Amino acid sequence: MTRTVVSHTDGHVYEFAPEMEPVYTADDGERLTFETIDSLNGAIQTDDDLLEAIPEEVNAATGPVAVEGAEPGDVLRVEIEDVRVNEDRGRVVTAPGFGLLQDREDIDHPATRITEVSDDGESLSFGEQTVPIDPVIGTIGVATADEPVSTLTPHDHGGNLDTTDMTTGTTAYFPVFQEGGLLAMGDSKAAMADGEMCGTGAEIGTDVDVTVSVVSDPPVSLERPLVHTGSAWKTIASAETLESAVAMANEDIIDLLRHEHGYSATDAYLFSSLVGGLEISQVVDPLVTARNAIPDEYLSDPF
Amino acid sequence: MTRTVVSHTDGHVYEFAPEMEPVYTADDGERLTFETIDSLNGAIQTDDDLLEAIPEEVNAATGPVAVEGAEPGDVLRVEIEDVRVNEDRGRVVTAPGFGLLQDREDIDHPATRITEVSDDGESLSFGEQTVPIDPVIGTIGVATADEPVSTLTPHDHGGNLDTTDMTTGTTAYFPVFQEGGLLAMGDSKAAMADGEMCGTGAEIGTDVDVTVSVVSDPPVSLERPLVHTGSAWKTIASAETLESAVAMANEDIIDLLRHEHGYSATDAYLFSSLVGGLEISQVVDPLVTARNAIPDEYLSDPF
Numbered sequence: 001m002t003r004t005v006v007s008h009t010d011g012h013v014y015e016f017a018p019e020m021e022p023v024y025t026a027d028d029g030e031r032l033t034f035e036t037i038d039s040l041n042g043a044i045q046t047d048d049d050l051l052e053a054i055p056e057e058v059n060a061a062t063g064p065v066a067v068e069g070a071e072p073g074d075v076l077r078v079e080i081e082d083v084r085v086n087e088d089r090g091r092v093v094t095a096p097g098f099g100l101l102q103d104r105e106d107i108d109h110p111a112t113r114i115t116e117v118s119d120d121g122e123s124l125s126f127g128e129q130t131v132p133i134d135p136v137i138g139t140i141g142v143a144t145a146d147e148p149v150s151t152l153t154p155h156d157h158g159g160n161l162d163t164t165d166m167t168t169g170t171t172a173y174f175p176v177f178q179e180g181g182l183l184a185m186g187d188s189k190a191a192m193a194d195g196e197m198c199g200t201g202a203e204i205g206t207d208v209d210v211t212v213s214v215v216s217d218p219p220v221s222l223e224r225p226l227v228h229t230g231s232a233w234k235t236i237a238s239a240e241t242l243e244s245a246v247a248m249a250n251e252d253i254i255d256l257l258r259h260e261h262g263y264s265a266t267d268a269y270l271f272s273s274l275v276g277g278l279e280i281s282q283v284v285d286p287l288v289t290a291r292n293a294i295p296d297e298y299l300s301d302p303f
Numbered sequence: 304m305t306r307t308v309v310s311h312t313d314g315h316v317y318e319f320a321p322e323m324e325p326v327y328t329a330d331d332g333e334r335l336t337f338e339t340i341d342s343l344n345g346a347i348q349t350d351d352d353l354l355e356a357i358p359e360e361v362n363a364a365t366g367p368v369a370v371e372g373a374e375p376g377d378v379l380r381v382e383i384e385d386v387r388v389n390e391d392r393g394r395v396v397t398a399p400g401f402g403l404l405q406d407r408e409d410i411d412h413p414a415t416r417i418t419e420v421s422d423d424g425e426s427l428s429f430g431e432q433t434v435p436i437d438p439v440i441g442t443i444g445v446a447t448a449d450e451p452v453s454t455l456t457p458h459d460h461g462g463n464l465d466t467t468d469m470t471t472g473t474t475a476y477f478p479v480f481q482e483g484g485l486l487a488m489g490d491s492k493a494a495m496a497d498g499e500m501c502g503t504g505a506e507i508g509t510d511v512d513v514t515v516s517v518v519s520d521p522p523v524s525l526e527r528p529l530v531h532t533g534s535a536w537k538t539i540a541s542a543e544t545l546e547s548a549v550a551m552a553n554e555d556i557i558d559l560l561r562h563e564h565g566y567s568a569t570d571a572y573l574f575s576s577l578v579g580g581l582e583i584s585q586v587v588d589p590l591v592t593a594r595n596a597i598p599d600e601y602l603s604d605p606f
Contacts, residue, residue, distance in 0.1 A: 092573045099572075100550055101557075106568040113573050124577075127570065129601065131577050164580070194580025195595075197553050198572050242545035246586055247403055250500050254404075265409040267430065269402075269501050270395045270416050274427075274434050277467070277497025278583040280593075283549055290583075292498075298432065 003209065007035040012060040013184050016141050016157050017148035020182050022066035026212050034062045034208040035086065036186040039138065039200070044091040050110040051095040059139045059151035059160055059187035066180030067212045075215035075222050075303060076142060076181040078172045082209040083135035083188065090115040090124060090190040090202030099199035099284055115190065115202040124190050124202055131191050135206055137166040138187030141225070143178035151187065153286045154238035156224045160187065161289050162196050162282035163236055165227045173226040173303070176214075183212060196282040215303040220259045224252060227291075232276060233299045238287040246278045249292035260299055271298075306512060310338040315363040316487050319444050319460050320451035323485050325369035329515055337365045337511040338389065339489040342441065342503070347394040353413040354398040362442045362454035362463055362490035369483030370515045378518035378525050378606060379445060379484040381475045385512040386438040386491065393418040393427060393493040393505030402502035402587055418493065418505040427493050427505055434494050438509055440469040441490030444528070446481035454490065456589045457541035459527045463490065464592050465499050465585035466539055468530045476529040476606070479517070486515060499585040518606040523562045527555060530594075535579060536602045541590040549581045552595035563602055574601075 004024065011023030026032055039059045043049060070076055096102070096109045115124040117133070124131045139151050141158025154161045158174050166172060174181070185208060192201025225236040233256065237248035250272060257268035275298055281289035307327065314326030329335060342362045346352060373379055399405070399412045418427040420436070427434045442454050444461025457464045461477050469475060477484065488511060495504025528539040536559065540551035553575060560571035578601055584592035 092576060094569070094573065100553055101572060104554075104568065104572075107572050108569045111569045111573065113570070115577075126574055126577060127564075129564070129574065191577045193576050193578055194582065195549060195553070196576055197549075197581070198576040200576065202577060242549075243586065243591075246498065246500075246545070246583070250403055250498070251407075261430075261432070265407065266397070266411040266414045267416070269404060269407075269410050270397065270414065271429055271432065273395060273496050273499055273501040273503065274418075274429060274494045274505060275496055278500070278586065279497065280549070280581040280583060283546065283581065288546075 003031045003033045005033045005035060006062060006065055008037045008060060008062045012062050013064060014057050014060060015148045015150050016144050016159050018144055018146060018178055020064045020143055022064055022180060022182060025066040025068060028067060028069050029213045031211050032065065034185050036062045036188055036208065037205045038203045039187040040203060044093060044112055047112050047114055050112055051093050052110055054095055054098055061139050061151050061184035061186040063184030064182035066182055067214055070176045070181035070214045071179060072176055074176040075218045076174045076176050076183060077213045077215055078183065079211040080168060080170050080172060081211065083137060083168050084207045085117060085133060085135060085190050086205045086207050088117050090204035092202050093200050094198050100197040133190045135167055136164050136189045136192045136201060137185050137208060138162045138189055140166055140172065140185040142174045142176065143182035145177040154289050155287060158225045160285050161225065161236060162285060163289060164192055164194055165229050165234060169230055171228045173222060175222040194280050196284050199284045218303055220256065220302040232293045232295050234291040234293045236289060236291050238289045240287060242288050242290055245288055245290035249290050253292040253294055256299055256302055259302055306334045306336045308336045308338060309365060309368055311340045311363060311365045315365050316367060317360045317363060318451045318453050319447050319462050321447055321449060321481055323367045323446050325367055325483060325485060328369040328371060331370060331372050332516045334514050337488050339365045339491055339511065340508045341506045342490040343506060347396060347415055350415050350417055353415055354396050355413055357398055357401055364442050364454050364487035364489040366487030367485035369485055370517055373479045373484035373517045374482060375480055377479040378521045379477045379479050379486060380516045380518055381486065382514040383471060383473050383475060386440060386471050387510045388420060388436060388438060388493050389508045389510050391420050393507035395505050396503050397501050403500040436493045438470055439467050439492045439495045439504060440488050440511060441465045441492055443469055443475065443488040445477045445479065446485035448480040457592050458590060461528045463588050464528065464539060465588060466592060467495055467497055468532050468537060472533055474531045476525060478525040497583050499587050502587045521606050523559065523605040535596045535598050537594040537596045539592060539594050541592045543590060545591050545593055548591055548593035552593050556595040556597055559602055559605055562605055
């Protein structure tokens, strides 16, 4: 089966907004490939290329793609079938005023380390260390409800979630705020730690195979992104503090547990304290992102 | 081989302090069993037993046990060989003014759900759901450096870390602040989610088999607890906010990566952003607790 390819040159955005011009309109259930470039627009190619400041145009998100039939209140399902790196190197960098330990004086800001992709495409080099390639789509989301949001920032529409679960074999779900949903993605990493402490993973271009489909009139309404990894359901929330983000992610999991089991809020909350748990996506973007996971044994597909 | 048994009735503490009277002095390398009771001193036995407030005496920690030869600046190694529940029920509870969603009006505070242990001892019941027993030692630590710290609070000495990695098959490491180290533990759960959102897991008594040993003049100094799971090394840090806790855990991992690989602080920080990552222990105690994990491939035993 062929896939429609949507490339960075077809169109890309630096903000998710309520109104965006789709570069393509996909059928409900269509298979697509998104071609993305690295988050820094190719500016960093050697260890000597330094990021003196976060550029205004960062995290180019290829798209947006409208999906036929997606209406506000629906849910957009994005099956992530494959994420392939499409260049021979990634780059992990610091920049002044950015990152978890940005005030530590013995850490250089800026600093760049090029991470070369091995000939077999299976791993990256970091100095003498070898790191398996395990790609992450850093920025993925849909048109926002009200205000434009930079691709540097995550929020209820997705955006710069920097969530390691956005990878091959998982399925992401987004609330549809605008007609067509308007999906865009980019800012991939060849590898990234939960937390993304220095502010980046190994930033790299990727080709992302997805199937997009619409859940019309969903039995559970979705306010924020959700991902199914194949073994767990994870709510994803972004906020100014981790404390707020984990509370929001927990509230979203409580909603799903109530829907599944008919629990009171009290029972869902108590149960959430026994299985799965809270996880960190990233602690470095203008809003930080956390997850609440529940294993498949206790949550079925709500859609 | 026999084990020395140290039971709750032999001695227990409600605070970790610089000066504590050991209930037993173990040889370096001795095998022990700590018998612990549930965190609420047996007060909650049915769903009708409600916790109107967190009691002053909570998280009884069996011990402390001095270890022969442990001197300030050393590291105390605690191999956790087995954690067995020793009663027929756990209890998961909320209490007023406690827990992540303590202000949510449709969640009862207090509330209690008894979680019965199955006849084969393999699982718990939560209503109609079955949850595998996967015990966690909630409170584990050593004598503090300066001030007494309640067993409700985690800090650099350990204490109420509520960390799911404190379980069968892992090895915990604590800084030794006082002669003998003075190890105590309790507050186990039969199951607990990372985060411990409602404020408890399934609180239960346990018998904990450990081997204690001293790392004298360690090649890396330890300021806070560390755990080796068998597949990853995890630094553990507690602070007033998750933001501070993850920064401390990241700084501790940077120290270990520098020791292992001879990295600059910059290289260690960049590398930490590619593999392993940040994790949440608990978000409900007076200080919150987070971890930074690095897989075994990239860190060997520093001791």
